[in-house]
Amino acid sequence: MRGDDQMSGKREIFGTDGVRGLANAGAMTPESMLRLGMAVGRVFKNGAHRHRVVIGKDTRLSGYMIEPALTAGFASSGMDVFLLGPLPTPAMAMLTRSLRADLGVMISASHNPYHDNGVKFFGPDGFKLSDETELEIERLMKTSPDTGRAMSADLGRVKRVDDAGARYIEFAKAAFSRRISLDGVRIVIDCANGAGYKVAPTVLWELGAEVKAIGIEPNGFNINQNIGSTNPKKMQDAVREYRADIGIALDGDADRVIICDEKGRLIDGDQVLALIAKAWKKDGVLKGGGIVSTVMANMGLGKFLEGEGLSLERTKVGDRYVVEEMRAKGMNVGGEPSGHVVLSDYGTTGDGLVTALQVLSVVASEGNKVSDVCHNFEPFPQLLKNVRFSHGDPLGNADVKAAIKAGETKLGKTGRLVIRKSGTEPLIRVMGEGENEAVVSAVVSDIVSAVEKAAQ
Structure with a gap:
């Protein structure tokens, strides 16, 4: 089910x-x-x-x-x-x-x-x-x-x-302005030993970048194995080792991306959405007066967008719901904190490489470091924990419901909870967010404990 x-x-x-x-x-x-x-x-x-x-x-x-x-x-x-x-x-x-x-x-x-x-x-x-x-x-x-x-x-x-790969390479390159060059930009690209292992490094190289590619030796078993957007440490280490200007980590099918700056600090999907929204508004190409994200988007993103005079529309988790809302509201930017970003001017689904090219476009045009360009807001403390279950409905348990209600009371108006079943794995995802990190941690721990007991 x-x-x-x-x-x-x-x-x-x-x-x-x-x-x-x-x-x-x-x-x-x-x-x-x-x-x-x-x-x-x-x-x-x-x-x-x-x-x-x-x-x-x-x-x-x-x-x-x-x-x-x-x-x-x-x-x-x-x-x-x-x-x-x-x-x-x-x-x-x-x-x-x-x-x-x-x-x-x-x-x-x-x-x-x-x-x-x-x-x-x-x-x-x-x-x-x-x-x-x-x-x-x-x-x-x-x-x-x-x-x-x-x-x-x-x-x-x-x-x-x-020639399907060549067709996509030309498509991706067209998403990068011809007025800008990546000459002299040193990039680490982590392809997660996945679907982008050939095309992604090629696109960056043909746009003029100096490319150090990792995760490009798939063997059928090593896709996403301690590498890629869900395991970005190797990308971060490579950025520091090669003194790269930016690190780009794709996932197994290259529809999402996580970026790190020249210091090896991670930049998640929320920060990328903030950057693109700000840049596209400045260029007059942002549509709909805001962007779309999911219930998992950080409250700091919403606060930042509000300061820019933009709205944040939230949907259920899943890029398909983000796309549906974008189409309904006439918006052309949407995505998730995981780095699954949809830019409808270029495609109908998330595209990790095209998203990274938008970030590189801003970095190259402004002539600043990635660390200066990509950190646009301070995120609210947020904690996400996953609880695996094998049967039943832990969220229907009375003790779990009581723990959730108590957590909502503790967080009050300065925080929020998002608790849901994963749509792809047998997991209960418990996310808490708020101004007080200690309170968020305590609330999430209490709920996780209740779910674990109910899942036994």
């Missing part, structure tokens, strides 16, 4: 960001992927024309199992399949539109370890699927696949596309 209590629709397969789980188990077996491909094919075949689907993946070993299973499902439903190989998730969103496909597929579990994998889908407009479409896919997976099979003469064909 979906590990997220924020949605009214009950899911058995889809979560916050597509389908995800342990590879070769549960929903991520070849049999399930075959049925998934057939069901999705039935949903997206909507006319007599030849339908096409593009498939990309990250560097996990299990991608070699999942890709052919999905391919067989799509071909069985009569869809032509274009295999693009290892590419970032944002590249798949872009290429779905560029190649005039009816559907885009990214095989990746993002920042998760190698033993997990997942599947993300993009419609012909490059946006992720709606809740209603995902529920329809799940419904069809439970029905007989016979009605969705194509006749022998109508089976889909399969083809590899060799």
Whole structure:
């Protein structure tokens, strides 16, 4: 069942960001992927024309199992399949539109370890699927696949596309102003041994930077392993060792980014959002009078934006909800503290490399150090702890509810709590934030203790 209590629709397969789980188990077996491909094919075949689907993946070993299973499902439903190989998730969103496909597929579990994998889908407009479409896919997976099979003469064909990486490289470079050069800028880029391991260093080098790339030796098992945006220490150490001007760490599918300055100090997604909002407002290109983030965004970001005369619209956790709010409010900047930033002037989903290029654009144009440019506000003390559970609903426990209520009382109007089930893992996430760090720590600890007892 979906590990997220924020949605009214009950899911058995889809979560916050597509389908995800342990590879070769549960929903991520070849049999399930075959049925998934057939069901999705039935949903997206909507006319007599030849339908096409593009498939990309990250560097996990299990991608070699999942890709052919999905391919067989799509071909069985009569869809032509274009295999693009290892590419970032944002590249798949872009290429779905560029190649005039009816559907885009990214095989990746993002920042998760190698033993997990997942599947993300993009419609012909490059946006992720709606809740209603995902529920329809799940419904069809439970029905007989016979009605969705194509006749022998109508089976889909399969083809590899060799220049997909080059297409994305040119797309990403176009997001950087031609009036600015990265000549002389020393950059450490950490590709997490993931989907961006080829294209990301190439883009930076072709824009003139001096590039030191790490996390570019994937072996099927080392994606996100002590490296990348969720483990940025190697990136920070490399910045100090090579005296770089900036460090850029992507995650496994390169749709999010964490940056560090020349001193090795981390700059999270909230600071990046503040920087881009301020710069785009100055250039007159910020739309909607503000930005969109989630309930996890730091209160300091909201205070900073208020001082700039801008608004902060909050959504449920998940980039798809950020994008929905951006489209509804006519805004072109949104994202999450994790570094998943969506810039709709350039793409329909988060793009770690394009986001980093926006930061580099401001740094290069102002001629200042990253430490001067990227620290725009002092964040409120914030603490996030995760509690793993294997069964039941710990958040429904009376003692947990009492601990949460007591915590809200202690924090008062100067703080807040965000407690939710993860949409991608069996975790309860407990986040506390407020002006008093000691109070925040005590409140979070009390709630975590109550959840741990309830989860036993």
